[in-house]
Amino acid sequence: MWAVSCLAAAGCTTIAGIDKPYHPADGGTGGGGAGGGAVEDPCTPEEVRCRANRPQRCDEAGRWQDEAECTTEAPVCRGGACVNPPSCAALPATCGLREEESCCATTAVPGGSFHRGDDGTFPATVSDFLLDRFEVTVGRFRTFVDEYPASWPAEGAAEHPRTPGSGWDVAWDEHLPAAQAELMASLVCEELPTWTDEAGANEVLPLNCVSWYLAFAFCAWDGGRLPTEAEWHYAAVGGDEQRLYPWTTSESSATLDPSYAVYGCGMDGTCELADLPRVGSRSPRGDSRWGQADMAGSVWDWLLDSYVEEYPAECDDCAVILSDTDRTIRGGGWRSAAEVLLPSYREPRGRGNHLAGVGLRCARDP
Template identity: 30%
Template structure:
């Protein structure tokens, strides 16, 4: 069963600090976008949950397609000759938010909220990056086109998060369940994060959704734990993937 193929990490119940403190994060302090969408830093308390240690891989996506008959729009264009050789353990990319939700429904899991994603990435010590507070290097993450494509999901053990998750910075952007809104320049739901204020409504198929993690193309400033951005739910890209949470 596909559900058994996930390496679950249990995130304990309790609070963490979500968002950015500009007095500590000098990268964010120089970024107008961070000032707009990452403030204020605030406490968020979450119940215990399980999240996948790695993003969903090509190999897992193959199983999904084979057993679900899901009509993946890019299958012929991208995988006309089958799963890319040697990339079984790379994150699946070219998936829309709707593709990710379909995978979750079939598998019996769900997308993480952005609060769950951020706690899993940074833990409870307010760290700026999954591995700590020092700047990214090529030994810690895949970013800034240094590799020029995705890498295997376990390629950066030194870049693991507080709780031992991989690829929480760089490699691919990751879809979350959280609503951004309708205005690309202004999130409808600002901080403090409040899970019951409508931002976790899964029923609107067209509204912008929050993405996290940055990707292999992007600069170091975009792979901080607190960095948040949006994407259209029908968009797919070469650096856009997801990980999952158990019900």
């Protein structure tokens, strides 16, 4: 039987299978974000917190007030302050439309409800979370490699806050390369790796040829985690907007073409690495509701969940966590056919696989 872990807040177990830094559109249903001065929670003067990836400080009247928005120099709010994740600490801001955004740019995804697979019989609800705007680049991953094996995850690292037991399992240690040289060698696959042992022209390409274990370990080291399948799916369809593609806001954008996404390379067997452009190359035209680039095409994203044929019947912040099973990938890639780019499309892959079409992006807790 399939044991599907529902998040602790739900208390259940189910059997189932742009000329400046990007500002995402407002919107979403539900969630816990508060605007400046909103009296939603009692607070103690000078207390700090993060809401919707923006610091807030409690004023003398006991009301939460917004602080300055996090900038490209420190794009992630954590512990009431804007910080730069480890993977971008020494990197220039070279991502985005004008190549001046942090490659660690992160946007808040307000929680709400949607239908998985665009099927009304599979409703789901997710809580607020943060999701990287860009897929993890070669340059970001290089900082992880430079610190390896000190960047190895600890027991329980990167656990989803509402899925007990979803963090790093020490039994997975044997699936990580033992040393830095072995790690770098593992990032070469199918004669189409974006990784290079020395920094060069590929630093803003999406990292590929990375196993699920390494994807998990990187996000843990960088202060994040892998997104659940429900979180990724929700962000890709724009939550309750149930978008056909991540960028679809009107009938005119419901037809896929290469101006929206990177896909279709190599259908005739002639694909080359030069056909895979930098992250965000179709931004902002191809961005999702909350500003994520390349949610369709570029490279597939590894997800936290085990792959099961059918969605869990109930999904309140759900995640499918099974041992010794394939994991789920979504989003399609540069070598994918058009129909694969639909947010509802999903495939299984072995956790130890290193594939030229598969990369990652990290989620973070608000």
